[in-house]
Amino acid sequence: xxxxxxxxxxxxxxxxxxxxxxxxxxxxxxxxxxxxxxxxxxxxxxxxxxxxxxxxxxxxxxxxxxxxxxxxxxxxxxxxxxxxxxxxxxxxxxxxxxxxxxxxxxxxxxxxxxxxxxxxxxxxxxxxxxxxxxxxxxxxxxxxxxxxxxxxxxxxxxxxxxxxxxxxxxxxxxxxxxxxxxxxxxxxxxxxxxxxxxxxxxxxxxxxxxxxxxxxxxxxxxxxxxxxxxxxxxxxxxxxxxxxxxxxxxxxxxxxxxxxxxxxxxxxxxxxxxxxxxxxxxxxxxxxxxxxxxxxxxxxxxxxxxxxxxxxxxxxxxxxxxxx
Numbered sequence: 042x043x044x045x046x047x048x049x050x051x052x053x054x055x056x057x058x059x060x061x062x063x064x065x066x067x068x069x070x071x072x073x074x075x076x077x078x079x080x081x082x083x084x085x086x087x088x089x090x091x092x093x094x095x096x097x098x099x100x101x102x103x104x105x106x107x108x109x110x111x112x113x114x115x116x117x118x119x120x121x122x123x124x125x126x127x128x129x130x131x132x133x134x135x136x137x138x139x140x141x142x143x144x145x146x147x148x149x150x151x152x153x154x155x156x157x158x159x160x161x162x163x164x165x166x167x168x169x170x171x172x173x174x175x176x177x178x179x180x181x182x183x184x185x186x187x188x189x190x191x192x193x194x195x196x197x198x199x200x201x202x203x204x205x206x207x208x209x210x211x212x213x214x215x216x217x218x219x220x221x222x223x224x225x226x227x228x229x230x231x232x233x234x235x236x237x238x239x240x241x242x243x244x245x246x247x248x249x250x251x252x253x254x255x256x257x258x259x260x261x262x263x264x265x266x267x268x269x270x271x272x273x274x275x276x277x278x279x280x281x282x283x284x285x286x287x288x289x290x291x292x293x294x295x296x297x298x299x300x301x302x303x304x305x306x307x308x309x310x311x312x313x314x315x316x317x318x319x320x321x322x323x324x325x326x327x328x329x330x331x332x333x334x335x336x337x338x339x340x341x342x343x344x345x346x347x348x349x350x351x352x353x354x355x356x357x358x359x360x361x362x363x364x365x
Contacts, residue, residue, distance in 0.1 A: 051138060062143060069133060074337075075125070076126065077188070077191070078330055081331075084244050084246045087244075088116075088119045088246075089254075091119030095171040098123070105120050126160070136153050137157060139153075149205075155193050163183070174247075180246065184236055192225075193341075203351075207350030207353060208352075211348055217285045220285065221282060225340055227275040228275055231271045231272050232333060235333065237267075238265055240256060241256060241264055243320075244323070272306075276306055279306065295347065299343060302343050308332065
């Protein structure tokens, strides 16, 4: 009953064009990835507890206040990151309204509703992270949840671009599609290992002496080796996938997405190597998080391109019927 009332309200909105839906969906991808990047800025500037409580910034205030215990810059950085949640929520809500008003197919509606739902879950995880004093595993979960949202948002964008009345088309044999899914699993392993490296690294998110942030007590070199080896495995899977796709023949779209993914992964690996040998500078940490979002989006885009909906081919008129 509530959903029917929602539909009646949505029907009063202007009908969004396909281009509008695609632009909103692209904004969803960028904001979901962007808030992970700004979160990394919070971390490397030690502003993680610039707002020491949640959902309020300070007890009794949702906005920063002048206190000597917390530097103004740390308050501004953390509060700015929290404000971006409203931007993420705005586009998550807009995509639901757009695809609902356009009466898109159920698959698109499902992915669209995951956007506001996932944003709420992310806000709760962020609150837990603050309330536990930036406990390392909560920070790791926070980033991994962001990457999952980037994956889902990318698939949403791909499905919106497809016609609802199209024909389900398989662009590659099942073994190659499974290999693409396996590369996604490998990417998840790389991301998890990356969060462990960060958890043991120099950027704790806060430098308070009174409340030191608990760190992962594992030698960072060991974690770096694990992270790099998983990355090599992930890249090897992608190279093998590429050979398989070219062997069976692929569309121009799939080929482009494969090359973009390989380029992004190689660039991300280069950033990681430079980061390691330059003692993890803050700027490269932010760049590396942005690269993680790009790798996630590119992998999801390739996976989505291997099973698509194509327009129904037009049936040519029968010459015999026309002559009669």
